[in-house]
Amino acid sequence: MADFIQPDELFPTAYEPKHKARFIMYIEGIPSFVIKVSSRPKLTFAELTIDHINTKRYAQGKASWDAISIELMDPIVPSSAQAVMEWCRLSYESITGAQGYHENYVKDVTIKLLGPAGDIVEQWTGKNTFITEADFGALDWSSDADMMGVTVGLRADYWVLEF
Numbered sequence: 223m224a225d226f227i228q229p230d231e232l233f234p235t236a237y238e239p240k241h242k243a244r245f246i247m248y249i250e251g252i253p254s255f256v257i258k259v260s261s262r263p264k265l266t267f268a269e270l271t272i273d274h275i276n277t278k279r280y281a282q283g284k285a286s287w288d289a290i291s292i293e294l295m296d297p298i299v300p301s302s303a304q305a306v307m308e309w310c311r312l313s314y315e316s317i318t319g320a321q322g323y324h325e326n327y328v329k330d331v332t333i334k335l336l337g338p339a340g341d342i343v344e345q346w347t348g349k350n351t352f353i354t355e356a357d358f359g360a361l362d363w364s365s366d367a368d369m370m371g372v373t374v375g376l377r378a379d380y381w382v383l384e385f
Contacts, residue, residue, distance in 0.1 A: 240343065244336040247292065249351075250329050252305045258371075259293035260333060263346055263381035289354050289377040296359070296370040306356050306372050313352060328352050331376065345385055348378030 247257045268283030294302040313327035314320075328350040335344035355375035362368070 238338060240335055244338075246334045246336065248332040248334070251309055252294070252302065253300055256295045256297065256300070256302045257292055258295050259291075261290045261292075262333070263290060263348065263378075263383075264288040265381075287348075287378055287381055289375050290348075292374050292376060294372045294374065296372050302372045303358055303370075306353070306358075306374055310353055310356055324350075331378065342385075344383070347382045347384060348376070348380075349382065350379040351376050 245260065246254050247260050248254055249257070264287070265285055266288055267285050270281045270283040272279040272281060294306070296302040309327070309329075311322075313322045315322075329352075331348040331351040333346040333348075334342045337343045353374055354377045355373075357373040359371050359373070
């Protein structure tokens with residue numbers, strides 16, 4: 223009788239890729255179901271140049287976390303535009319020009335990537351996150367199929383990959 227190669231002999235571990243569409247994002251005051259697109263955190267290192275006699279040496283400098291961008295659907299109720307504007311008002315009130323305290327407008331943001339069974343396979347937490355920009359979208363008489371949306375830029379002091 224012929225011997226057949228078993229799948230567990232070819233692949234030592236089960237392989238399941240992470241999918242872009244399997245995520246949940248938690249931001250206090252914004253319903254998770256309206257968040258349709260999010261970038262993942264990006265870490266950038268500065269580069270230091272060290273001049274030494276006739277040559278240059280390079281070293282890794284300070285790390286900084288880039289801002290991320292999220293896109294929200296904007297249903298009539300609950301209004302994403304209203305939720306984003308309420309967060310913006312914690313740092314800047316456009317009518318009076320008053321600025322808020324840092325501790326009042328920063329929030330922790332959590333991104334959870336899900337496996338095929340809905341289990342959490344990766345979790346990022348952004349610490350002291352605040353809004354850097356809010357784009358409430360364009361209006362267009364020529365299109366009735368497009369949904370309204372809000373694009374928000376978020377900056378965190380740092381991100382923690384918990385697992």
